[in-house]
Amino acid sequence: xxxxxxxxxxxxxxxxxxxxxxxxxxxxxxxxxxxxxxxxxxxxxxxxxxxxxxxxxxxxxxxxxxxxxxxxxxxxxxxxxxxxxxxxxxxxxxxxxxxxxxxxxxxxxxxxxx
Amino acid sequence: xxxxxxxxxxxxxxxxxxxxxxxxxxxxxxxxxxxxxxxxxxxxxxxxxxxxxxxxxxxxxxxxxxxxxxxxxxxxxxxxxxxxxxxxxxxxxxxxxxxxxxxxxxxxx
Numbered sequence: 001x002x003x004x005x006x007x008x009x010x011x012x013x014x015x016x017x018x019x020x021x022x023x024x025x026x027x028x029x030x031x032x033x034x035x036x037x038x039x040x041x042x043x044x045x046x047x048x049x050x051x052x053x054x055x056x057x058x059x060x061x062x063x064x065x066x067x068x069x070x071x072x073x074x075x076x077x078x079x080x081x082x083x084x085x086x087x088x089x090x091x092x093x094x095x096x097x098x099x100x101x102x103x104x105x106x107x108x109x110x111x112x113x114x
Numbered sequence: 115x116x117x118x119x120x121x122x123x124x125x126x127x128x129x130x131x132x133x134x135x136x137x138x139x140x141x142x143x144x145x146x147x148x149x150x151x152x153x154x155x156x157x158x159x160x161x162x163x164x165x166x167x168x169x170x171x172x173x174x175x176x177x178x179x180x181x182x183x184x185x186x187x188x189x190x191x192x193x194x195x196x197x198x199x200x201x202x203x204x205x206x207x208x209x210x211x212x213x214x215x216x217x218x219x220x221x222x223x
Contacts, residue, residue, distance in 0.1 A: 042118070042213040043157075043201070059210075090156055102147075105156035107173070 003027055006091050006106035013081055014114050021076045021109045023091030032074040033103070035090040036060060043090065049074060081113045117215035120202050125220045126192055134187045134200050134217045137158045142207020147189045148176050151202040151216065157201055160187070189219075197221045 004025040013019060025032065030051045035043040043059030049068040063085075064078050074093075078085055089109045094101035119137045126132040138146070145164040149157035163169055163178035163185060175188040187200055199216040206212055 040122075040215065040218070042215040043211075044213075045210065093213075101157045102162065103149075103157075105158070107156050 002092065004093055004104050004106045006089075006109050008109060009107060010110050010112075012112045012114065015080075015082055017113075019078050019081055019111070021089055021111070023074045023076070023106055024072050025074075025093045025104070025106075027093060027095075027104065028071065029104070030071065031093055031094045031101070033092045033094075034058075034064075034074070034096050035055035035068060035077050035092065036062070037038075037088045037090055037108075039088075043102070047076065047095060081111075083113045086111060086113050116204075116206060116212050118202055118204060120200075120214045120217045122215070123218045123220065125222060127190075128192055128194060128221055128223050131188065131190050132192060132219065134189070134202075134219065136185045136187070136202035136214060138183050138185070138204045138212070138214075139200070140204045140206045140212055143180060144207070144209055144215050146176075146185050146204035147203045147205070148185075149203065151199045151201055153198070157159055160200075192221050194223070196217055196223050204218070 007022045032049045034047045037043045044060035046060045046062040046092040047066040049055050055066050064076050066076050092103040094103050148160040151157040161176040168177045173190045178185045199218045201216045202214040204212045
């Protein structure tokens with residue numbers, strides 16, 4: 001069973017607020033990812049990391065930032081939330097050393113910006 | 115551009131067999147994944163194909179034809195709990211996953 005956790009699961013906030021979505025995994029995976037998914041739509045990669053102090057932007061333009069100070073922790077921050085940020089955010093990790101490995105997903109953070 | 119195509123929705127009967135197709139056009143190919151996603155939950159891994167042919171895992175099988183850019187997921191002896199979205203994803207030349215929008219499978223008694 002995957003050991004990857006996201007908090008909060010649900011969040012409703014007002015426009016302009018700063019938020020951080022937390023993601024932690026206890027599997028020792030070097031690779032971690034943040035995806036955005038709207039209902040009935042495909043997953044879009046917004047950020048990824050291949051290890052500590054490594055972060056890259058994905059295909060989807062995003063106003064969020066990430067950090068990777070510890071292997072197990074990969075938080076995503078929105079400095080100023082807007083209604084267009086309303087979506088589900090999924091964190092995932094995969095095994096080190098494999099070019100394409102199975103992704104283990106957290107349960108997601110559903111964000112609503114009013 | 116890169117794209118993954120799969121049907122938006124399918125309906126099947128409990129106990130029956132259903133085949134969910136996926137076609138892809140990507141820059142490079144390093145394997146194809148199928149994931150299951152129940153409503154409101156995270157995706158979970160079902161299968162991985164990198165060579166042509168059929169991979170069987172219990173009630174679920176996945177087929178790949180690289181020359182045709184085609185895969186299918188076959189679900190046998192359908193159960194109500196199989197009602198979910200099924201996501202097809204391809205690993206491209208940079209080992210990044212390109213995702214389809216998913217096929218919502220509805221199982222009727």
